[in-house]
Amino acid sequence: MTKLKKGFYTRDAVTAAQELLGKYIVRKTNGHTLVAMITETEAYKADDKACHAYNYNKTQRNTVMFKEGGSAYVYLIYGMYNCLNVVTDAEGEPAAVLIRGAEPIEDKEYMSLMRYKKPLSALNAYEKRNFSNGPGKLCLALDIDRKLNGESLMGDKLYITEGKEIRSFKTGKRIGIDYAEEAKELLWRFYL
DNA sequence: CCTCAGATGGACT
């Protein structure tokens, strides 16, 4: 599968969020190549109260969001989980796409060890259903944490390739941003 | 199936 190039990322976050659906995340770690198809995304932009870089407010945490599109923005949430974002848009224009869900494609066995510390064969139906259908869950399965913050998505450790052709997708309000006032009504969540 | 509380630590004011 062809690796996505710079031009894919240096665009508006809402457009990129829609087009990331069906693409494959590739994560190389400990000699394994893990692949998962993106099934759910959310867009975040500077003029949006839910965004970490709202109003172009730059902090230590969100610095990578101000870079030109094509890097990973990974942060710790609720003290124990990581969230993976794809930085988009131009240099100086903070924007990102949160990857909220993915479906395992390759080396699911190793993902199971990372996610649950046990082999696939030991998983019950509940565990299988909740394998990587959330931002924290997919980061566990793909061995993604803050060490990858700022990492280029055109490199070798973590990148995105062309994937499955998507016929259609659904749209909704973003999750977990009740504090964001009117911005919480934006339909910037996209899923298959 | 559902709801709810607790975990846990860094970022920000």
Add this chain to the structure above:
DNA sequence: GTCCATCTGAGGC
């Protein structure tokens, strides 16, 4: 000191 772009397990139906 307060707030999280979350997940899990327990308990109820």
